[in-house]
Amino acid sequence: MRKTLVIPFTIIAVAICILLNTAFSSPDDFVTDKAFETNSTITGMEAVNNIPLDEVFTEDPFKVALVDNGNINPAREISGIEQRNKITGAASYAAFMDSEIDLSKVDVKVQTSILTDMINNYNFGKDKITFIPGTTGTLKGDTSTLQALIDKKGKNVSFLAIRLRDGAAAGYNVDSFYQSCSTIKTPLTLYAAQLIQQGELSYNDIFTYTSSAYISGSGVIKNYPTGTRFKLKTLVTYAITESDNIAYQMLCQNLGVKNFYNYLDKLGCDTLSDDRDTNRYWPDSNCRSSALWWSQVYQFKNSGDVGKWYWGLFGDAPSRIDTALGHAKECYTKSGSSTYSMHEAGIIMGDEPYLVVIFTNSTSSSANTESYFYQVAREIDKLICS
Numbered sequence: 001m002r003k004t005l006v007i008p009f010t011i012i013a014v015a016i017c018i019l020l021n022t023a024f025s026s027p028d029d030f031v032t033d034k035a036f037e038t039n040s041t042i043t044g045m046e047a048v049n050n051i052p053l054d055e056v057f058t059e060d061p062f063k064v065a066l067v068d069n070g071n072i073n074p075a076r077e078i079s080g081i082e083q084r085n086k087i088t089g090a091a092s093y094a095a096f097m098d099s100e101i102d103l104s105k106v107d108v109k110v111q112t113s114i115l116t117d118m119i120n121n122y123n124f125g126k127d128k129i130t131f132i133p134g135t136t137g138t139l140k141g142d143t144s145t146l147q148a149l150i151d152k153k154g155k156n157v158s159f160l161a162i163r164l165r166d167g168a169a170a171g172y173n174v175d176s177f178y179q180s181c182s183t184i185k186t187p188l189t190l191y192a193a194q195l196i197q198q199g200e201l202s203y204n205d206i207f208t209y210t211s212s213a214y215i216s217g218s219g220v221i222k223n224y225p226t227g228t229r230f231k232l233k234t235l236v237t238y239a240i241t242e243s244d245n246i247a248y249q250m251l252c253q254n255l256g257v258k259n260f261y262n263y264l265d266k267l268g269c270d271t272l273s274d275d276r277d278t279n280r281y282w283p284d285s286n287c288r289s290s291a292l293w294w295s296q297v298y299q300f301k302n303s304g305d306v307g308k309w310y311w312g313l314f315g316d317a318p319s320r321i322d323t324a325l326g327h328a329k330e331c332y333t334k335s336g337s338s339t340y341s342m343h344e345a346g347i348i349m350g351d352e353p354y355l356v357v358i359f360t361n362s363t364s365s366s367a368n369t370e371s372y373f374y375q376v377a378r379e380i381d382k383l384i385c386s
Contacts, residue, residue: 103259108194110266115295115355118162119288120268124171134168141386146379149372154363157376160287161356161384164347170383171287177272178359180285181336182218183343185239185248187293190300190310191263192236192251197306203233207254209246219244240313240334252281267292287357290345294355297332298347320344320370321356324377340364342373352385 124130129147131138150157150172158173195201209221209228216222220242221230230238235251238244252260257279264271269289276283301311314332321344322331333346333356345357358376362369 103195103200103256104262106195106198106200108191108263108266109198111296111299113295113299114167115162115164115298116268116292118167118169119160119291119295122169122171124160124174126173129170129172132167132169132171134163134166136166137168139163139168139170139383139386141383143379143383146376146383149376149379152372155372156361156363158287158359159357159376159380160291161354161380162291163384164353164355168384170380174287174291174357175270176359177270177284177286178343178361179338179341180283180290181338181341181343182243182245182248183290183334183336183345184282184285185243185336186290186297186334186345187264187267187269188248188251188255188260189236189239189313190293190297191260192232192255193306193310194300195255196232197300197303201232203231205232206230207232207235207250209250213246213249213253215245215249217245218242219246221246221250236310237313241316243318243335249281257281264289264293267296269293287345287359290357290359291355294345294347294357298355314346319346320373321346321348321358321377321381324374325381340369342369344373344377348381350385354384356380356384 118132122132124132129143129150149155158176158178160169160171160174162169192201196203206229209224209226209230211226214222214226220238221228221244230247230250235244235247238247239251261271261276261279261283264283267289269292270286271283271289274280297311297314300307311332314334315330317334319331319333320335320342321333322329325331325348329348329350331346331348333344333348335342335344337343340363341359341361343357343359346355348354348356356377358373358380360369360373360376362372
């Protein structure tokens with residue numbers, strides 16, 4: 001009789017222990033790389049800064065708000081980040097601890113390839129369409145329509161396209177600088193992805209959104225109050241798939257603008273001295289530099305799980321080239337635009353894969369800017385696939 005009573009009490013005791021452990025578990029238990037299926041699975045979490053709970057947590061990669069009794073705990077040290085300003089609550093700012101992570105001394109591995117050598121060494125003439133022969137010959141498509149677009153009054157365009165099969169290329173003013181717009185998000189996120197791949201950083205490293213990172217324009221983080229914390233994986237994802245401006249600036253702040261410029265140097269990219277001297281978050285760029293970082297993206301996609309994940313983000317990103325080509329080809333690209341500019345760069349797959357960079361701008365804001373970009377993209381596609 002006593003034995004039959006011991007078993008139920010043991011079960012009850014174990015159940016109580018599990019419940020107590022769940023109720024008082026650390027907020028870090030919820031900082032994982034797995035998605036919460038429903039908000040009912042979240043124990044002890046409260047809304048942060050009046051954000052409804054269902055907006056704080058979304059599918060992986062998800063936004064993170066570490067909570068202690070309903071408030072962000074500013075004292076926590078998580079994955080190499082620490083409190084810089086001892087400001088209470090959501091106004092806290094997280095930065096990498098110099099004692100643990102000094103990215104200025106981290107050697108990010110840059111891969112060399114025939115494609116990189118071609119981009120560096122091809123000699124494109126100025127103010128004329130230049131063809132570079134590949135191993136199977138020179139491009140032979142008709143350039144009359146493309147030349148007419150180049151000559152169009154009130155429009156400026158530069159482009160570089162390289163056929164991956166044989167290296168045949170076409171370019172126009174490839175070294176002319178433009179406002180880079182959101183195309184510059186590619187090398188910064190690539191830098192972050194490579195740091196993750198090398199084990200210097202983690203998907204789950206956490207950054208805090210502060211007022212100093214605010215910028216208007218595209219993205220979703222602007223809809224959250226300062227103090228909301230985000231995983232590194234989320235910031236990289238949003239910077240590409242949502243073209244999130246705040247995510248980009250948060251990465252600049254935490255990875256270091258000077259480190260970013262040093263990384264661009266390592267890739268062989270051109271930067272302007274004025275941009276460097278002011279630590280400008282959004283440096284101007286040109287087609288050749290953009291092609292250089294895209295040659296790295298193309299190689300990095302084969303570097304394991306991180307490369308595969310990162311490459312896939314560009315397949316999910318909005319693409320004007322995809323629209324211009326009637327969604328007939330897979331486009332792994334990053335676009336960028338402002339009032340007077342419209343750009344895109346990346347890899348176009350299909351029967352004849354090629355790397356392409358297109359920078360355009362207008363002398364005045366015009367509704368036909370997008371139409372102009374579409375025409376240029378279609379003509380380059382015809383040319384490179386000829």
